[in-house]
Amino acid sequence: MITAIKIRLKPTKEQEILFRKSCGVARWSYNYFLAESESYYAAHKKTLKETEVRKYINNVLKPTTHTWLKEVGSNVMKQAVKDANLARQRWFKGISDKPKFKSKHKCKDSFYVNYESLKRTKDGFRGEKIGNVKTCGSLPKLKKNEHYLNPRISFDGKHWYLSVSYEKEFEQVKLTDESLGIDLGIKDLAVVSNGKVYKNINKTKKVKRLEKKLKREQRKLSRKIENNISGYTKNRKPIYKKPLREMKNIGKQQKVIKNLYKRLSDIRKNHLHQTTNDIVKTKPYRIVMEDLNVRGMMKNKHLAKAVASQGFYEFKRQIKYKSARLGIAFVEVDRWYPSSKTCSHCGKIKKDLKLSDRTFCCECGFTLDRDFNASINLASYQI
DSSP states (O other): EEEEEEEOOOOHHHHHHHHHHHHHHHHHHHHHHHHHHHHHHHHSOOOOOOHHHHHHEEEEEEIOOOOGGSSSSSHHHHHHHHHHHHHHHHHTTTSOOOOOOOTTTTSOOEEOOTTTTTTOOSSSEEEEEEEEESSOOOOOOOOOOOEEEEEEEESSSSSSEEEEEEEEOOOOOOOSSOEEEEOOOSSSSSTTTTSEEEGGGGSHHHHHHHHHHHHOOOOOOOOHHTTTTEEOTOOOOOOOOOOOGGHHHHHHHHHHHHHHHHHHHHHHHHHHHHHHHHHHHHHOSEEEEOOOOHHHHTOOOTTTTHHHHHHHHHHHHHHHHHHHHHHHEEEOTTTSSSSTTOOOTTTTBOOOTTTTTOOOOOOOEEEEEEHHHHHHHTOOOOO
């Protein structure tokens, strides 16, 4: 089974400079392919092959005007063009939205490392052009003629990380005869049919304090930008006294905000991992979840922020791969299945159930918490 690992790096100053250059090359290559493919399609009504773009960059641009491409590994540009081509193909098939150009200040900095040249060392790893890099943890050992899959180095605003995939065999565990139903929500993150309720981490004092601090820091940034405005154009675009890139106080404030976003994201991801681990460790023979229409829920302006911060998609993704490791069957129920409206005692459907009704009351006299009732119905779902 293919699994992934993410390890924090300890690069030198020279390696960190090279990492940033590699991120810049990957971003430029991605944007270059998108721009060329759009102009080519507008002129010829045909899709541009990514191999032709890579050949043009290597044979024409690299030796002449874009010699800085030689400073990083050749596979950085190659894989970035492939990623852009894959993004356009997914858009054509209707799987995802149209790919956008990557911004220097907003996109996630990352680049590809050649898997063939990536070798494990005592204190880290050795990669193409970047040399020996120290890591906080050791890379997993591989068998002969095996390689790390899709190795990438990324930057989260504070630390550099190496993420790799590799083949690993997991031991078969003895599963119970229990079927677990999980009902996701906003009041609580997850209500499980075995009676466990996992809290919404966004309602804790720690997260609320950080969100309040984030608002204050964002207001500070807004005031700094407003103080730098000398006037407006006819189209109401601001005229700055100095370019924002040259304003050091604005750059420092943006870093503060970025670190707060990172801290909030880390807290939420950690809570999701702890919750999914605790659920999977019960070792049921199957886990049943409902297919939520997250995109539709995000259209509600009153719930959009709460839904986004819960991370329903990430929760389901973690449950899926952690269940597969232990051999647990994962069942995804259709979103139209009336799990909340069905009585888990007599099976009668209550059609007039409102969203504000937090307690399920059936005609047969059975009463139960709405979410717990839904989780029991999911646990007993028959395919």
